[in-house]
Amino acid sequence: MIKVSVMYPNSKDVQFDADYYKTKHLPMIIDALGSALKGLELDLGLASRAPGESAPYVAIAHLKFDSVAAFQESFGPHAETFAADVENYSTVQGVLQISELITF
Numbered sequence: 001m002i003k004v005s006v007m008y009p010n011s012k013d014v015q016f017d018a019d020y021y022k023t024k025h026l027p028m029i030i031d032a033l034g035s036a037l038k039g040l041e042l043d044l045g046l047a048s049r050a051p052g053e054s055a056p057y058v059a060i061a062h063l064k065f066d067s068v069a070a071f072q073e074s075f076g077p078h079a080e081t082f083a084a085d086v087e088n089y090s091t092v093q094g095v096l097q098i099s100e101l102i103t104f
Helices: 018-036 068-088
Strands: 002-009 039-044 057-065 095-100
Touching: 002 068, 018 039, 018 057, 018 068, 057 068
Parallel strands: none
Antiparallel strands: 002 057, 002 095, 039 057
16 A cells, blocks of 8 residues: 655745635545545644744645555546646645555
8 A cells, every 4th residue: 555645845924725625625636536545634734843833744635545556547637637726725835755655
């Protein structure tokens, strides 16, 4: 299993509409990816190591797939639509990382 993480870097000027992301953007992704998507989690950044320090990421979405190929085949046809929607919820582009998912 793999995990695709989309991480939105935080800074003082970043705007991120978490409500839109949760109620519009993520449901659009879930519908488009269908059964290829095996799970989705959303982290909304609260803080960092030091008291009063902002979280390094305003949000991180974790999408689970059986394989890199399954991700690419399901996500690829919709990538432009997903990217075009970013302006509706964020002033920053997400950074994407694909990881092997190992659970203990």
